[in-house]
Amino acid sequence: MMVPLEVSARHVHLSQEVADALFGKDYKFNIKKELSQPGQYACYERIDIVGPKDTLKNVSVLGPLRTKTQAEISITDSLKIGINCPIRESGDLEGTPGCILRGPRGEYEITSGLIVAKRHIHMHTNDALKIGAKNGILASVKIKSYERSLIYNDVVIRVSDNFSLAMHIDTDEANALNYQPKLAGELML
Amino acid sequence: MMVPLEVSARHVHLSQEVADALFGKDYKFNIKKELSQPGQYACYERIDIVGPKDTLKNVSVLGPLRTKTQAEISITDSLKIGINCPIRESGDLEGTPGCILRGPRGEYEITSGLIVAKRHIHMHTNDALKIGAKNGILASVKIKSYERSLIYNDVVIRVSDNFSLAMHIDTDEANALNYQPKLAGELML
Numbered sequence: 001m002m003v004p005l006e007v008s009a010r011h012v013h014l015s016q017e018v019a020d021a022l023f024g025k026d027y028k029f030n031i032k033k034e035l036s037q038p039g040q041y042a043c044y045e046r047i048d049i050v051g052p053k054d055t056l057k058n059v060s061v062l063g064p065l066r067t068k069t070q071a072e073i074s075i076t077d078s079l080k081i082g083i084n085c086p087i088r089e090s091g092d093l094e095g096t097p098g099c100i101l102r103g104p105r106g107e108y109e110i111t112s113g114l115i116v117a118k119r120h121i122h123m124h125t126n127d128a129l130k131i132g133a134k135n136g137i138l139a140s141v142k143i144k145s146y147e148r149s150l151i152y153n154d155v156v157i158r159v160s161d162n163f164s165l166a167m168h169i170d171t172d173e174a175n176a177l178n179y180q181p182k183l184a185g186e187l188m189l
Numbered sequence: 190m191m192v193p194l195e196v197s198a199r200h201v202h203l204s205q206e207v208a209d210a211l212f213g214k215d216y217k218f219n220i221k222k223e224l225s226q227p228g229q230y231a232c233y234e235r236i237d238i239v240g241p242k243d244t245l246k247n248v249s250v251l252g253p254l255r256t257k258t259q260a261e262i263s264i265t266d267s268l269k270i271g272i273n274c275p276i277r278e279s280g281d282l283e284g285t286p287g288c289i290l291r292g293p294r295g296e297y298e299i300t301s302g303l304i305v306a307k308r309h310i311h312m313h314t315n316d317a318l319k320i321g322a323k324n325g326i327l328a329s330v331k332i333k334s335y336e337r338s339l340i341y342n343d344v345v346i347r348v349s350d351n352f353s354l355a356m357h358i359d360t361d362e363a364n365a366l367n368y369q370p371k372l373a374g375e376l377m378l
Contacts, residue, residue: 075364076265087336087367118336147276147307153338175264176365178276 001131003121003141003167005183006036007174011060012047012071012101018110019065022047022103029063036166037122039064049073049114050100050107051081068093069110071101072117074172088115089156117170120156121187122163133189135159141167141185148178152185190320192310192330192356194372195225196363200249201236201260201290207299208254211236211292218252225355226311228253238262238303239289239296240270257282258299260290261306263361277304278345306359309345310376311352322378324348330356330374337367341374 019027029043041063049056049071056077070093078085083097098111121141123133133139135158142151155167167185169177177183208216218232230252238245238260245266259282267274272286287300310330312322322328324347331340344356356374358366366372 075367076360079364147343149342151340151342153340154336170365171265172361172364175268175361176359178264 001127001187002184003165003187004036005143005179005185006166006168007179008072008117008168008170009060010049010056010071010073010077010171011042011062012049013062013066013069015067015069016065018069018101018108021106021108022101024105027105029061031063035062036164038162038164045103048102049077049081050102051083053082054080055102056081068113069101070113070115071099071110072115072170074170075116076172078114078116083114085114085116087118089118089120089158090115117168118156119152119154119167119169119173120158121165121167123157123159123165124163125159125161127165128157128159131187131189133157133159137189140188142188143177143183143185145178145180145183148176150177151188190316190376191373192354192376193225194332194368194374195355195357196368197261197306197357197359198249199238199245199260199262199266199360200231200251201238202251202255202258204256204258205254207258207290207297210295210297211290213294216294218250220252224251225353227351227353234292237291238266238270239291240272242271243269244291245270257302258290259302259304260288260299261304261359263359264305265361267303267305272303274303274305276307278307278309278347279304306357307345308341308343308356308358308362309347310354310356312346312348312354313352314348314350316354317346317348320376320378322346322348326378329377331377332366332372332374334367334369334372337365339366340377 033042043061046058222231232250235247
């Protein structure tokens with residue numbers, strides 16, 4: 001099965017409480033672009049992620065709001081701001097570091113939620129049934145790329161009726177892959 | 190065969206002419222650290238790589254001087270400074286972009302020589318004979334790394350009596366691999 005590759009640049013998901021602190025009570029975010037995963041979107045609004053060493057400015061806010069605030073950055077970013085971030089699956093935030101988030105109306109210090117996203121495939125339940133993949137398994141993905149072809153191990157497959165088939169890598173992985181638009185990978189279970 | 194993995198941060202190799210322009214005529218560079226490849230060293234001296242969009246400051250100068258000036262940066266760097274750089278083997282500089290190099294005593298605009306280094310293995314002739322590897326062949330290397338294990342294809346093997354066994358990746362590849370010191374890869378011919 002060929003899986004379209006998408007690059008996730010650094011971004012944050014906000015909770016209601018953090019959104020209120022950064023943008024003002026019940027601020028209504030403006031949708032800039034629908035993402036490949038149904039119901040998910042990038043907003044025009046941006047925030048800063050402030051670390052002890054440096055700040056990541058104008059970081060994209062994704063919607064809709066979530067129950068827990070989560071910021072996804074690259075290892076390059078984590079070295080820049082001076083916070084050592086673990087590689088985690090989305091939502092697996094226990095024991096992760098926090099940071100200061102700065103919006104146009106205020107700041108909020110989260111005590112956890114800063115992660116480097118583990119590479120993963122979003123897969124619709126029907127696709128998973130077809131190839132016998134279960135939610136949470138690890139797979140490999142082979143990618144032909146000019147001068148930097150490789151096979152990723154450690155690719156988590158996440159299965160849901162709300163997902164559309166796509167593999168997500170971060171910007172470090174994209175640069176290390178010589179990523180070009182429309183690249184796809186061959187899933188190997 | 191297990192191959193020690195080393196990360197090459199951005200650096201430059203200077204020709205006599207460029208060294209003269211940046212540091213003054215016949216400047217004597219100061220050795221900071223011997224590198225794993227015999228006779229190669231990092232200098233205390235640093236220069237800036239100036240692009241149309243931004244500048245990479247304090248870039249390491251490696252010695253000894255070479256016949257051709259070459260600057261090796263990452264794709265992350267190339268996006269930052271606004272110069273699109275091809276992935277090339279060291280020394281393969283035809284058709285590569287130039288940039289301005291800035292030293293303490295002056296600037297020099299190179300018309301080519303800016304590359305993203307293609308990942309490669311330095312191998313001594315004896316090791317190559319032992320495993321039947323020839324200079325210039327492509328191999329694969331399997332690497333176990335916490336959360337980011339992978340198999341690199343497109344790894345060039347370079348063989349010489351002057352080489353010591355080591356695989357070189359750049360900082361994008363290191364971050365995308367969750368690189369840790371003392372990591373090694375399994376060479377697969």
